[in-house]
Amino acid sequence: MITVCQYTGALKETWDKFIDDSKNxxxxxxxxxxxxxxDRFEDYSLMFYKENVLVALLxxxxxxxxxxxxxxxxxxxxxxxxxVTVQLMLEIxxxxxxxxxxxxxxxxxxxxxxxxYYRYPSDEDxxxxxxxxxxxKKRTISSTIYLNDRISFNERRRRNIKxxxxxxxxxxxxxxxxxxILMLSEVLASRHETKPVHSSEELIRLSSLFPDNIxxxxxxxxxxxxxAGTVIYETPSxxxxxxxxxxxxxxxxxxxxxxFDYLINDKYKGKEYFDFGISNEGDxxxxxxxxxxxxxxxxxxGVVYDEYILNF
Numbered sequence: 001m002i003t004v005c006q007y008t009g010a011l012k013e014t015w016d017k018f019i020d021d022s023k024n025x026x027x028x029x030x031x032x033x034x035x036x037x038x039d040r041f042e043d044y045s046l047m048f049y050k051e052n053v054l055v056a057l058l059x060x061x062x063x064x065x066x067x068x069x070x071x072x073x074x075x076x077x078x079x080x081x082x083x084v085t086v087q088l089m090l091e092i093x094x095x096x097x098x099x100x101x102x103x104x105x106x107x108x109x110x111x112x113x114x115x116x117y118y119r120y121p122s123d124e125d126x127x128x129x130x131x132x133x134x135x136x137k138k139r140t141i142s143s144t145i146y147l148n149d150r151i152s153f154n155e156r157r158r159r160n161i162k163x164x165x166x167x168x169x170x171x172x173x174x175x176x177x178x179x180x181i182l183m184l185s186e187v188l189a190s191r192h193e194t195k196p197v198h199s200s201e202e203l204i205r206l207s208s209l210f211p212d213n214i215x216x217x218x219x220x221x222x223x224x225x226x227x228a229g230t231v232i233y234e235t236p237s238x239x240x241x242x243x244x245x246x247x248x249x250x251x252x253x254x255x256x257x258x259x260f261d262y263l264i265n266d267k268y269k270g271k272e273y274f275d276f277g278i279s280n281e282g283d284x285x286x287x288x289x290x291x292x293x294x295x296x297x298x299x300x301x302g303v304v305y306d307e308y309i310l311n312f
Contacts, residue, residue, distance in 0.1 A: 001051075002049065002050055002094075003048070004046050004049075006044065012031045014047075015030070015047070016030045016031060016032075018057055018081070022057075022079045022081055023084070024080065024113050024117060025079040025113075027235065029076060034059060036202060044062035044067055048092050048096075055080065058079070065104065066106065067107070075112060075114060075117075075305065078125045080122060088124075090128050097312065101312050107312065110308040110310060111307050118237075129310065135310075136307075136308055138306070139283075139284045140280040140305045141304050142277055142279075142304070143292060143295035143301065144276065144302070145273065146301075147271055148272065153298055153299060159254075160254030160258075161254060161257045169221055170219070171218070174217070174220075180218065181196055181198075182200075183226060183229070183246075198243075203231065214231065215232045216229060216232075217229055217232060219259050228259055230244045237273060238271065239271050274300075
């Protein structure tokens with residue numbers, strides 16, 4: 001029999017250790033990361049036990065009668081131990097559905113953890129969702145490089161890299177999140193009429209909490225002015241570009257191409273995947289052709305980020 005309880009602060013150490021030992025958890029699902037925006041989301045995370053042994057977690061937030069896994073995260077599906085079989089996952093899902101029904105919830109928005117983050121096969125939740133008639137609500141597509149057998153950069157990217165080298169640009173890790181967010185904010189405002197999800201203060205705090213996972217890499221000119229960069233979210237198998245930005249001057253001299261050349265061919269050549277992130281709007285139904293083309297010219301190919309809805 002599976003039992004379920006809601007997460008409390010007293011269980012933080014248990015939660016975080018389970019994430020570390022799980023088949024499919026990442027640092028973004030640890031409590032210090034989830035709770036940096038706790039003022040914006042009401043936590044509703046759940047923990048599942050089989051004969052008093054913790055076997056699964058669901059990072060979640062509650063929004064009236066709707067539960068989301070998790071409202072403030074890119075993904076947040078059921079995180080499982082290596083002991084979780086198909087049969088056990090079906091028990092976990094049945095227990096989850098019964099619990100949410102008893103709590104008078106009307107729906108669950110389920111953001112699956114993409115396969116590239118798995119440390120061991122973990123698609124049991126997909127089968128359980130299917131048996132409960134969950135519907136695909138949102139599908140976005142990311143551009144990802146398989147680093148063990150990567151596709152070569154196209155000619156345009158190679159030309160830009162040569163241009164950046166000729167201009168004397170250098171790529172290095174930086175802690176100057178203020179300068180980076182300022183540059184990113186200008187790009188997002190002028191090109192997309194949006195703003196970064198994180199402020200520089202939040203990124204500084206998160207990078208101090210997760211120094212092995214959150215890193216900023218940027219290209220600088222001879223006067224040490226930042227021209228382009230990306231914030232990398234690093235997990236055991238994936239280097240994920242969380243933010244990407246280039247100034248007008250940086251675009252004219254191929255600064256961003258030089259950053260990615262360094263990250264893909266040098267810094268992260270021992271990883272399995274380099275993920276550029278999604279190129280979508282409108283719940284995935286609108287593809288930003290220019291953005292996805294740029295990523296594909298580095299050798300990125302499609303990995304989907306799926307979101308399901310389960311109504312009760």
